[in-house]
Amino acid sequence: MRMDFCASHRFFSAEETDELANTLDQLVDDWANTTLGWSGPWRGVYMDAETEKKAKLTAMHDLHLYSEAWCRAVTNRNLVDAVSQLIGPNVELHHTTMHIKPPETGHLFPMHQDHPFYEHEDGRYIDVLIHLDDTNEVNGEIRFLAGSHKQGALIHIRETEKGSCSPHLPTDIYKLEDSVPVPAKRGDVVCFSIHTIHGSYLNRSNKARRLVRLGYRDPHNVQTAGQSLGRPGLLVAGYRQRREGEDLLKMG
Ligand SMILES: O=C(O)CCC(=O)C(=O)O
Incomplete structure (x- = not known):
């Protein structure tokens, strides 16, 4: 699998994808939250006042702790082997996160790296998007700034x-219109670096656009801030090599 700034592939059968999509819908009914989503001055740049009030995001973290189907997805052998080719041989699952853009005004994502959301010491971290719907310019497909991962971690706006x-x-400086669209089919998987700059437009279709992000890292790529800081994850490929003086994992 070639990794320039992102790579796309299929790892799940139609039946497996149906099961993941149905379970996702159940998780939405039972657990997920729908909110205004991300805050910031970018909302006024990309949306008029009326759209801005309506734009929402349905999200939840760590689906694999709630659903056996999603637990099987994060340990899918072919997927894990592919991630292992990119950052392996040793691979640890860090998180899973659902992103659903509701119909008509589903949440826009301004250009960003994922690094500030879960900061790690280096680039041995791959984000994997599992698509549960076909994506296109109408429902807000994922878009990348080509080659941007080579810049490493950038300083992001966090305060106004x-x-x-x-x-x-x-x-x-970082505009959605300069990015490369990566439309996907239901069941497709798209991989990219924690340092790849990306974003997506509003969902203007009359159906939800559903995807789930999986984060995988080299177990020695130490997290320094953000989502799930300090929480050990499943070792999905290889082995957790013990470093000089390293203690056993702390689970609590
Ligand atoms: O769901 C999208 O369109 C964007 C997702 C995203 O920005 C992310 O997973 O970091």
Whole structure:
């Protein structure tokens, strides 16, 4: 699998994808939250006032702790082997996160790296998007800035005069219109680096656009801040090599 700035592939059969999609819908009914999503001045740049009030995101973390189908997905042998080719041989699952753009005004993502959301010491970290719907320019397919992972971790805007906001890159320098669309089919998997700059437009279709992000890292790539800091994850490929003086994992 070639990794320039992102790579796309199929790992799940139609039946497996149906099961994942149905379970996702159940998780939405039972557990997920629908909110305004990310905050920040970028909302006024990309949306008029009326759309901005309506734009929402349905999200939840760690689906694999709630569903056996998603637990099987994160340990899918072919998927894990592919991630292992990119950052292996040793691979640890860090998180899973559902992103659903509701119909008509489903949440836009300004250009950003994922690094500020779960900071790690180096680039041995791969994000994997599992698509549960076909994506295109109408429902807001994922878009990448080609070659951007080579810049490493960038400083993001996190504060405005109104207080803190969701990390994002300056909209006058990093523009959605300069990014490369990566439309996908239901069941497709798209992989990219924690340092790849990406974003997506609003969902303007009359159906939800559903995907789940899986984060995998080299177990020696130490997390320094953000989502699930300090929590050990499943070792899905290889072995957790013990470093000089390293203690056993702390689970609590
Ligand atoms: O769901 C999307 O369109 C964007 C997702 C995203 O930005 C992310 O997973 O970091």
